[in-house]
Amino acid sequence: MKLGNLIVPLLIALIIIYGLVKKVDVFEVFVEGAKDGLLVAFRILPVLVGLLTAIGMLRASGALDALTSLCAPLTRVLGVPEQVLPLALLKPVSGSGSLAVLENLLTQFSPDSYIGRVACVMQGSTETTFYTIAVYYGAVKTTRTRCTLPCALIGDAVGLILSGFVVRLLFGVA
């Protein structure tokens, strides 16, 4: 029994019990809320089709790989091992893609090695930025996003640079 698996059912049960104690018609209210969820799904669909297709095409063209080799000298200066660079570049764009890269990295290098740890910290500490932006603005039909992308990418860049640094600080380079 893992803690992670326990959180979800416990949370649902707690909320339902709390609702029953407060005399809420839990099923009626649940159905009403679920309808809202369906509307959200309906609204984000066209946005996701557009952006995920564009990202998929970009990945298939090899442009992302080219960008990786272009950035290699820069990351060497920052102390981030170049083997994790594809992960760093893919992570903001694709959640499933970066998970596949991490899986691949952990097969090549031990999860308890420097490279393995940096990759795990990177994967754990950032989100799929482009996907999140697409979904969130898609839901409210906002097209002028002003500084959202640059600010989000600043956060990603800081996470990427620090993941190497923090792992060295806590575990050493071994």
Add this chain to the structure above:
Amino acid sequence: MKWIFGLMIVAAVLFGLFSGNIDAVTNAAISESVGAVQLVVTLAGGLCLWSGIMKIAEKAGLTQKIASLLSPITCRIFKGLKKDDPAMQSISMNITANMLGLGNAATPLGLKAMQQLEEQAPVKGTASNNMIMMVVLNTASVQLIPTTVATLRLAHGSANPMEIIPAVLITSLLSLTAAVLAVKLFARRQPE
């Protein structure tokens, strides 16, 4: 957004032509659009479930409690929002779900918060400072337990799958701080 979308597609096609990967680009265009629909269908179940559950929490008064618990932090980050604003409640629930690593629960709550923030936005169709802050909080989300990564580490024979938690926490807190500061700086320079 139109430039990002356009640039990605044009770059993909041009790069595909020059590198000889154009067949793969063609396949990706078709399969990814199908994949996007599948993703939404997969998401729809979770969206409905968590919207329903959170509606119960809202009606029972649970969300107000959590919102007031988090208000010292959230009031400082989101300017011009009162503690009992409905948007503030959705924001607090979104942050809570994110920290617990419940991505599927966090998204519907976050989207609800976005809709409520959008109603207060001064210019329709343009992101307000609070909307930008909301999105950035979610692109740099802080997770207490990175369950997926820990599962992968365990599967690959790590001696201690959970040992990366402090490193993940430090890194994500610092990247979140950087992103929030960037939004704050921008908001000061460019009034809505």
